[in-house]
Each structure stands twice: as structure tokens, then as C-alpha cells.
Amino acid sequence: MPSDVQPIVAEVVRRIQADLPSLTDELTDHFVELIPEFRHDEAVRQLMVASTSSNLVTLFDILAHGIGDARIAVPPAAAEYARRFAQRGLSLEALLRAYRLGEHRMVRWTLRYLGELDLGVADVIATTDQVAKVTNGYIDQAIENLIDIYELERQRWDRRSDSARAAQLRVVLGTDTLDLAAAEEMLGVSLRGWHRAAVCWVDAGVPDAERYLRAATRVLGEAGGREPLTMLADDHTLWAWLSSAGRLTVDVELLNSKLAGIAPVHVALGELASGLAGFRSSHRDALRARAVAEAGLDRAPSVVEFEHVAIAALMSDNLEDVRRWVTRTLGELARDDEPMARLRETVRVFLQCGGSYTDAAALLHLHKNTVNYRARKAEEVLGHPLTERRLDLEVALLVADVLGVRVIDPG
Structure with a gap:
């Protein structure tokens, strides 16, 4: 990097870093607005924010200190977010698009903060060019590594989970034009009765999360008096449905007491509903109830029912x-x-x-x-x-x- 440009680059980076929290929010909001796959539940949303922030911090260090072409590892939060993307069957293209959007936004920020400095046109052009060049190099390296991380996780996840069933469930949940007969044929189960959906999740950072999710599935089956239909949404989250030809009941008191013995796991319950529409709506209820449970700073409760937090959930x-x-x-x-x-x-x-x-x-x-x-x-x-x-x-x-x-x- 030319010696006369480096101090300007460092000053621009210093100014950007001072506004990092608000700029991170600006960038993640931009992702959510333009990329449907980035509209996550709260736990994965927080991971997306951590991924974005860690990438920015790494890039700022490279720019501020004039680090050359050394190989840069993907930050841990960014790598974990790529793995969650793969586990949830979200497209690699969407993930990579976010990095290119971030590259474009970095150049815009550079121009914004250069405008605060008393510089000539030549310095502005040279600084912007240098920031763009370094950012492009970082993004290229990150994308190369992320493709490997995503593909390896996709293969691992397919080996350990029923990926075909998960894909079918996502189609049934997300395709409004799919009728009842087609949905039943796809899943191989009757959807004509009553359903109560649940979302089970494990606190972030807990090792061997799948073991706790399996335990939660057993407890949910005991509380509902039947074996639930389940799928792993990611390695910390499981979706489940209790179904019956007649109106079913879930012993929430039993569920609460048994979950107390497996502390890091939580269950959000949707409202009881019938038919294919109810299969979908109860699941949406459970997702919203989870979002409410995780909204505050305190630890989420063992069980949260949508009917008890419906107003807050619909507003969240x-x-x-x-x-x-x-x-x-x-x-x-x-x-x-x-x-x-x-x-x-x-x-x-x-x-x-x-x-x-x-x-x-x-x-x-x-x-x-x-x-x-x-x-x-x-x-x-x-x-x-x-x-x-x-x-x-x-x-x-x-x-x-x-x-x-x-x-x-x-x-």
C-alpha cells in the first residue's frame, strides 16, 4: 500500500469502527430486506449479527494495519453461521450474496466517511480504490473458505439427519398452493385431524445439543400421549408436531417438571389447530412463542405457550x-x-x-x-x-x- 494512502485508510477505518454497532445493524437489516433466507428466528439472527460483526472487525484490522496478502481464516462466528445455513437447507448462493452486498456497503461507508475529511480528489480516489481492493481480496478468501465449510456441513448433516423428510416438511410448511392430499402423500401421514406444534431448542454453546433435543422429544411424547413427528431444523433446534384424529391435550405441567431435569433445553408450544392450515399455523405460533421467550435478557423458561404470549408474539x-x-x-x-x-x-x-x-x-x-x-x-x-x-x-x-x-x- 502506498505510504501516503495508509494514514488516510487508517483514519477512515477508525471512524467506521466508532460507529460499528449501528453500521452492523444497518448491514444486517440490509441483508434481511434483500435476502429472504436471512429472516431467521432470534437465536440464528443473533448468530448472523455476530458473523457480520466479526467479519467487519477482521477486515478493519487488515485495513488499519496494512496487512498484506496473508491467508485469513473465516472468523468462528461466521463459520458457525455458514454451518447453520447448511443445516437449515438454505442456499449457498444466498449466503455468498450477502458477502458481496457487504463488500458494496463497505465502499459506500468509505466514501461516506471520506466526505468528513478535507481531502483532494486524488486522495479520495486512491483511498477508495485501496479499500475496495483489500475488501475484495478479503471477501474472495472468505467465500472460498465458506464454500468448503458449507459443503462439508451439508454432507455431514445429510448423513446424520433425515434430509429427505426435512425437505418435504419445509415444502409443506412453505408452499401455500400445496393442497391437503398432496401434502399427506408427500409426508406419508394424515393431516386431517388436530395438531399442536412445538419448537425445542438448546441454549447456545451447550455441547452435544442433539442429546438434549432427543430427551425433549421423549418428554414431549409423554406429555402429549403420542409419538411426535419431528425434524432437526439445525443442531440446536428441533421442530415437532403432536397430532390426533380428535382434539388432543398436552400435559404442560408434566412437560415443565420433566424439562426442569434437562436444564439447557426449552420448548415453545403453538396453539391447537386442525387440518393442513392448522399444521402450518401451529408451527408459526410455536416459532413466535420461541422468539418471545428469547426476547429478553433473562434465561428463557422451560416451556412457553403461544396463547400466553400471543399479543407480544404478534407484535414482535x-x-x-x-x-x-x-x-x-x-x-x-x-x-x-x-x-x-x-x-x-x-x-x-x-x-x-x-x-x-x-x-x-x-x-x-x-x-x-x-x-x-x-x-x-x-x-x-x-x-x-x-x-x-x-x-x-x-x-x-x-x-x-x-x-x-x-x-x-x-x-
């Missing part, structure tokens, strides 16, 4: 709009601190109890005068009585309780 697809609405509705009551959290919990339970101080106090294990005081304090914070816009208030409090820090104001 557009968290930024939900956060703005919660903030508008609750005002300072949406602030993320301990005093406001106590007020939110008290008011939520108070309204849930129909405005009964006695009933709310019993549920909260407080004196009813304490409930009364907190309700009055909450009205001061809100600037209006709790009876005003009561439905909006109840929904906002429920969403804040379920989604936590994802929708409340950190400051």
Missing part, C-alpha cells in the same frame, strides 16, 4: 414500531430502571385484577395500601388516570413485561 415482528408505541403509551413508566419496573408490575397486576387493590395485593404479596400508593404514583408518572386509555395501557404493560428490554427505554 416489528419491534422498533412496538418500542415507539410502548414508549408513547407509557411515557416515563417505560424507563428501564428498578422503580419504574415495580410500578409497571403493580399496575399490570392491578388492572388484570379488575382494579381490586385487595386481589392485586394478594397476587403481588404486598399490603393493599402499597398497591394503592404505587397505582397513584403511576398515575402521576403517566399524567392521567389508569382508567383512561385502559386497553392501550394494559396491552403496553403486557408487551413490556413479556418483551422486556427489547421494547422499554434504556435511558
Whole structure:
């Protein structure tokens, strides 16, 4: 690299790095908008963000320090994300497209931050050219390695899982034009009765995750009184369906108690529904329930039922709009601190109890005068009585309780 360009490149990289969190969000949002395969559940979405961030950090180090043509290994998070892509049967082309989109966005960022510097046209052109050249070299190396990682994982996954059944299930779930008879013929099972879907997953970083998923499958079968139809979505996630000709029941209490003995595993349950449409909708419910369970910072519960988190789940697809609405509705009551959290919990339970101080106090294990005081304090914070816009208030409090820090104001 020419000596007169390196300091400029390093300064541009320093400025980009200062905005890395927001730029990472910008890039991952760009991927999700343009590439359907990048619309993941929360656990894989977080891995996508980690993959993107680690690639950017590695590239910035190469640029800032003028590292030459040494072979660069794919960052661990990026390699793991490529493996999850392969496990879920997502196309290699989509993964590689993201890297080319990232390459293009890196050049745009370079021009954006060069505009903040007092440079001549020749320096701008030379710096942009150098950044583009180094970025292209990094992306070429990354893609070469990722192709190997993806193909090896695809072969390994096909050997250890029923890849044909998984592909058939994905077609049935994702093809609205597929009719009942064709879906039943494809899967070899009846879809005319009642179904309750489940998504089982294991905490990130837990070794031998498949062992826990198999245990969760056995427990789910015990709780539902029948053997579930299952498929591995990836090596930390299993999809399952309990089906019956008549309306079936799942012993959630039994499921909870047995899962407590296999701590790193969780189960999200969709609502009971019938027919092919119900087979699909219950699965979507279970996926949304999982997203809600993972939304906060606290550890996900052993079992989460869609019917208990439905409002928050249906809102969680557009968290930024939900956060703005919660903030508008609750005002300072949406602030993320301990005093406001106590007020939110008290008011939520108070309204849930129909405005009964006695009933709310019993549920909260407080004196009813304490409930009364907190309700009055909450009205001061809100600037209006709790009876005003009561439905909006109840929904906002429920969403804040379920989604936590994802929708409340950190400051």
C-alpha cells in the first residue's frame, strides 16, 4: 500500500469502527430486506449479527494495519453461521450474496466517511480504490473458505439427519398452493385431524445439543400421549408436531417438571389447530412463542405457550414500531430502571385484577395500601388516570413485561 494512502485508510477505518454497532445493524437489516433466507428466528439472527460483526472487525484490522496478502481464516462466528445455513437447507448462493452486498456497503461507508475529511480528489480516489481492493481480496478468501465449510456441513448433516423428510416438511410448511392430499402423500401421514406444534431448542454453546433435543422429544411424547413427528431444523433446534384424529391435550405441567431435569433445553408450544392450515399455523405460533421467550435478557423458561404470549408474539415482528408505541403509551413508566419496573408490575397486576387493590395485593404479596400508593404514583408518572386509555395501557404493560428490554427505554 502506498505510504501516503495508509494514514488516510487508517483514519477512515477508525471512524467506521466508532460507529460499528449501528453500521452492523444497518448491514444486517440490509441483508434481511434483500435476502429472504436471512429472516431467521432470534437465536440464528443473533448468530448472523455476530458473523457480520466479526467479519467487519477482521477486515478493519487488515485495513488499519496494512496487512498484506496473508491467508485469513473465516472468523468462528461466521463459520458457525455458514454451518447453520447448511443445516437449515438454505442456499449457498444466498449466503455468498450477502458477502458481496457487504463488500458494496463497505465502499459506500468509505466514501461516506471520506466526505468528513478535507481531502483532494486524488486522495479520495486512491483511498477508495485501496479499500475496495483489500475488501475484495478479503471477501474472495472468505467465500472460498465458506464454500468448503458449507459443503462439508451439508454432507455431514445429510448423513446424520433425515434430509429427505426435512425437505418435504419445509415444502409443506412453505408452499401455500400445496393442497391437503398432496401434502399427506408427500409426508406419508394424515393431516386431517388436530395438531399442536412445538419448537425445542438448546441454549447456545451447550455441547452435544442433539442429546438434549432427543430427551425433549421423549418428554414431549409423554406429555402429549403420542409419538411426535419431528425434524432437526439445525443442531440446536428441533421442530415437532403432536397430532390426533380428535382434539388432543398436552400435559404442560408434566412437560415443565420433566424439562426442569434437562436444564439447557426449552420448548415453545403453538396453539391447537386442525387440518393442513392448522399444521402450518401451529408451527408459526410455536416459532413466535420461541422468539418471545428469547426476547429478553433473562434465561428463557422451560416451556412457553403461544396463547400466553400471543399479543407480544404478534407484535414482535416489528419491534422498533412496538418500542415507539410502548414508549408513547407509557411515557416515563417505560424507563428501564428498578422503580419504574415495580410500578409497571403493580399496575399490570392491578388492572388484570379488575382494579381490586385487595386481589392485586394478594397476587403481588404486598399490603393493599402499597398497591394503592404505587397505582397513584403511576398515575402521576403517566399524567392521567389508569382508567383512561385502559386497553392501550394494559396491552403496553403486557408487551413490556413479556418483551422486556427489547421494547422499554434504556435511558
